[in-house]
Amino acid sequence: MAWNYTPLGGSRFRFSRYNLVLATAIISTIAAIVLFLLRDGHRRTVDRFPFSTLPPSTCDAAISPPASSEIPNLVHYVWLTRDPSLFTLDFRAFLTVYSAHLFLRPTAIYIHTDASPSALVSPQLDLWTRRILAIPGVKPNYISAPSHTTAGVPLDRIEHKSDIIRLQALRDFGGLYLDFDAIPLRDVAPLRTAGFGAVLGPVTAVSVWQSGMLNNGVMLSRPHSAFIEIYYEAYQRFFTGEWDRASVVLLTDLAMRVAAVPRAVLLVEARAFAPFSWEVFDMNRLYGFLLGRPDDRDGGARVSAEMPGGLEEGTCGDAMAWLREREKGMGAKGKGEEVDLSNTYVMHAFDANLGAFYGLFSPRLDIDLAYVMRRESNFARAVWPAVRHAIEAGLLPEVKVGG
Structure with a gap:
């Protein structure tokens, strides 16, 4: 079927079903783009918070001066369960906790959990959970x-309950909070001892509205710092149940404002805490087998317990040699991009989109010990020094992998 249309004073135009479908698709695409841009603009300019209801920027005067300008060398994780009788961690959790122990040398590593105390000593604990609990x-x-905010808004999602618990931990004890998919690659002592009350970093932007947005998956704070006190109160007051309103937008707006208080907040650039985004194309860059097997000389820096930073390699003297090697390999075909993580303290290896990544790149990719030992991806090479240290210490078995 086709429709004939003759404009006034014009020639006849044949409007076929195909043309109708094509025109509809084009119009729908344009409308989606416009709506997306309007959404971004709304998020960035309209969806803000009434700061007149918050304490003034001079609030730091009302907070007790810190006994020390350093952020305590404590590490905090939060692990909430759907069944308090079960406490189960996995290999990826081992990677971050062992790396925190190895590189940060903290006074303590706290895993804040609602799992029952009996679940933590159950003889049914799986192997990786036992290995994690055995880390010094x-x-x-x-x-x-918590089930509700102090304003009475229900906390239905585990993620939002975790948001409040991590703020409570930093407020009461201070230290470094890490998501379980955030893996330390080197000591954060330069950030802890810089004299700031809190240290935050943004995500790697994948859309307009995310540009410059901060992330609460890696945060440092002194106990009762100006920022953590205000953010804790503001989160409770302004949380509405939306996924990112309090944990992203409020966090960003508030940190930018409190940063006007001298030495209250240090904002680092994205690669310090989040060199990769959570989008599928970055999942490929991070987890995909892109690099080929390294030889023994390219197997990752060794770990030395005597070195303050933990790694024997990565000095200023090898920068030019590294650049020469990189330039030689830039034209090699079939080799993926090896991401330089020299300026990364914590690699937030977002795993939210791993399901989509698995669906696009078959067969299923298992992030296990054998995967790391192959050292053919950016993720594997980044965590390999800590894994090798654990193997040499007899804490992990050495798994043979194919050639």
């Missing part, structure tokens, strides 16, 4: 997960 300094801390 690891201390499970039983907490009762």
Whole structure:
């Protein structure tokens, strides 16, 4: 079927079903783009918070001066359960906790959890959970997960309960909070001892509205710092149940404002804490087998317990040699991009989109010990020094991998 249309004073135009479908698709695409841009603009300019209801920027005068300008060398994780009788961690959790123990040398590593105390000593604990609990300094801390904010808004999602618990931990004890998919690659002591009350970093932007947005998956703070006190109160007051309103937009707006207070907040650039985004194309860059097997000389820096930063390699003297090697390999075909993580303190290896990544790149990619030992991806090479240290210490078995 086709429709004939003759404009006034014009020639006849044949409007076929195909043309109708094509025109509809084009119009729908344009409309989607416009709506997306309007959404971004709304998020960036309209969806803000009434700061007149918050304490003034001179609030730091009302907070007790810190006994020390350093952020305590403590590490905090939060692990909430759907069944308090079960406490189960996995290999990826081992990677971050062991790396924190190895590179940061903290006074303690707290895992704040609502799992029952009996679950933590159950003989049914799986292998990786037992290995994690055996790492020196690891201390499970039983907490009762909040059900509502102080303003009475229900906390239905585990993620939002975790948001509040991490703020409570930093407010009461200070230290470094890490998501379980955030893996330390080197000591954060230069940031802890810089004299700032809190240290935050942005995500790697993948859309307009995310540009410059901060991330709460890696945060440092002194106990009762000006920023953490205000953010804790503001989160409780302004949380509405939306996924990112309080944990992203409020965090960003508030940190930018409190940064006007001298030495209250240090904002680092994205690669310091989040060199990769959570989008599928970055999942490929991070987890995909792109690089080929390294030889023994390219297997990752060795770890030295005597070195303050933990790694024997990565000095200023090898920068030019590294650049020469990189330039030689730039034209090699079939080799993926090896991402330089020299300026990364913590690699937030977002795993939210791993399901989509698995669906696009078959067969299923298992992030296990054998995967790391192959050292053919950016993720594997980044965590390999800590894994090798654990193997040499007899804490992990050495798994043979194919050639």
